[in-house]
Amino acid sequence: MSDSVATVPDAIKPRRHLLHRIGSQDPIVVAALALVLGFIVGALIIITTTPAVLDAWRGIFHSWGAPGHALKVSFDNVGAAYRTMFTGSIVDPQGFWHSLTTGKGWDATLTPISETLTYATPLVIVSIGVGIAFQTGIFNIGANGQAVLGGIIGTAAGSMIHMPTVVHIPFTLLAGIAGGVISGAVPGVLKALTGAHEVIVTIMFNYVLYAFLLFAVLSTALQQPGQQNDISRTLDPSAQLAPIFGAKSGLRVSWGVLVAVAVVFFAWWLLDRSSLGFEFRVTGANPQAARASGMNARIIVIVVFLISGGLAGLAGVVQVASTTHYIDGVFLIGNAGIGFTAITVALLGRNRPMGIVWSSLLFAALGVGGRAMQATTGIPLDLATVIQSAVVLFVATPVLVKEIFRLRGAPSQSVELATKGWNS
């Protein structure tokens, strides 16, 4: 054996200090800068679409106007929009100070953050399911349908079967998971046994499940008795995830947060600590090596879909049990489809559990804050969607962010896609 030094102890490896990170190509830095760019894009859109701002700019061409005035109006409008976005989704500093000094008005002060957490809770759960599938190289585009079926079966379990709280909540959640597992099993088994492409199957299966949702709330015993509309029965109080601060506080944030925390912990264990998750990651990174190393791709595909679908189903039932307590014919359908938002959230969070927590919180805050902004300033909620999209776009193109901010680091070699193409 050679007498030269073969290894260097781990401790010698230079630690990455915060200062070193800033200006480097660290993914967290790139994500933060992408966020900044997203807000800049949003600001430009506010300036170019808000009538008051446009009027001020038109004023430049008249004698009474001045560019300074136009700039001021622009800044005022953008500032007002982003201020309301912040105070509407996180906290209003004035209200916070008031509550802190007088001890009064805590409920109102905490409402924005409570709303953000309420929206983020199911999003975290479903996005982690999607992220686990991504890490295995599988595109689960059907998380929305899986969440819908989870919501249907969970609602049935929570409203049509009666039992004490201690068992009813777990029973309802498990029923939701079961719904997701069933709807995830179909594309999983089809892919494993016939090679059917999961993207096509899951997209199509979404529509099957939407149709089933209408059937369930219109034509089965799940429909609210005495109702002709597409509305389901209401969950028994024993099956509801109660608000953490009690119903009287008006804060909607529920014990569902604990479910999300448990899911994050489970995902961390699965991906980082379990041998099953190791096989998932190997399969995602190099399917040929996975096969040569004795991993059974078919079983892995099925198990991933069961887990991914199960988490989507859990997200669906958590949504019902913590907020509406019933479902209707448009439950999770359309723009509200958290199963679709989950795809971008997972990408933004680099498919890592904690990354997904942060990106879910960001998306929830932009949504909640966007509503506050629309109510106060009249700037449409769509601006929040634009910012969300721009952030994802910039995160997906780290080279662009690197070029804009002239980050140091190796050239485009380090570009790393969070997922692979359709055909992989």
Next chain:
Amino acid sequence: MRLELREITKRFGSFTANDSISITVEPGQIHCLLGENGAGKSTLMNVLFGLLHPEEGEILIDGEVTTFADSGEAVRRGIGMVHQHFMLVPVFSVAENVVLGFEPTKSFNRVDYKRATEEIRRISKEFNLEVDPDAIVENLPVGLQQRVEILKALSHDAELLILDEPTAVLTPQEIDALMSIMRSLAASGKSILFISHKLKEVKAVSDVITIIRQGKVVGTAKPTASEGELASLMVGREVILTVEKSAFAPGADVLEIRDLVVRDDRGLVAVNGVSLDVRAGEILALAGVQGNGQTELVEALTGIRPVESGTVTLNGRDITNVTPRQALDAGIGHIPEDRQRYGLVLSMSLADNLVLNTPKRAPFAKHGTRNLRAVDQNAHDRVQEFDIRTTSIHELVSSLSGGNQQKVIVARELSRPLEVLIASQPTRGLDVGSIEYVHRQIVKHRNEGNGSLIVSSELDEVMALGDRIAVMFAGKISGIVDPSVSREEIGLLMAGETQVEHV
């Protein structure tokens, strides 16, 4: 056209793919570039075609120094290339494919299909290349598709045609047809650069043969040279192997292969009735030019590829057609031919790669939860034991050198309980130091009384490592010989001359 390549050197990082290669092709000459896969033939052709730019050296056309910025310029200077994998649009017609990118147009930029078709007819007639211009390419047999590629090159007035492994995908009849096309093209004054590793074809059609090995020209030959001579030039390597082996004391048969038949990806029989025995305490080296069924044989033994017929027995246990998992658990150690594709996950750490095929085995996991401390401890031990050069066990395998990547695989396989070790091209692409190291580990494994099957197309490696040498040709074992026989004799077997087993 007279083409001269002078001292072309092309490097990829620290790897030299072409090392000052000089070749001259005379007008009307069929010049063959003979070499194994990975010898640097395709790189050289891509340099010539303007797809890659050489670090050193120059290209002369009719005595004039030329540089090509891109392949379009090479085409304009009269160089046509027929790629190994056809560059055709399957749903387009022959005529559309031929004019693609250079479409003749009528008014308003509409493509003039009539003129295109006539043009094809004219060229077809001139060079005697029968093909229907209106046929859809995907409906044509492979041989005709290739003819379309040749037509396409000729339609751009190519004076020099590069044919990159043109026979790899053809049937014997199609090969005969191609050869007569090549001869008639040469007779009409076109120069042809023919790239191949198949000795018979090269001998049949070439005027001059240049042999390339590891990026260097190692010799030129006339087509009258014997196949044995050509084969040994192609695979030889001047690495002095200093592997000390203990006395050869073979034990009982460990791995018995009987009448094995395996098909390749295209459904053709690649392994055609192979029978081999690997005994305890011996290294059975499997020699042969790449592409004669060795890859498929190893894949069948390790469970990656299904067995069509025949049996594989490991210590009396039938392991025919087992899954890769069962093969691993039965004690088959596998050092794969394509290590980055089948042996490693480049985006994962050294420590993870060292337990790639045993993640669930004690002590690395318990009740489904990985024991990362044990995984790290294992990595520390293996790094010490196998002298893997790395800054950390958590370093990504992609950042290791090729030699150290191979050491990771060797370390992983040799440190679990094995019944037999199967290693495919275990030292390909490695530096001399790593080659020596890998050889020493394999011999150590054998000296401890274990059986090994080493597949290699390096003749020196085969002769240094093998206790017996089996030679594979066209899916069959053409002979099993003692390592003391001459290189020429093995060369003959590699060229397909069969021999009576005398060991």
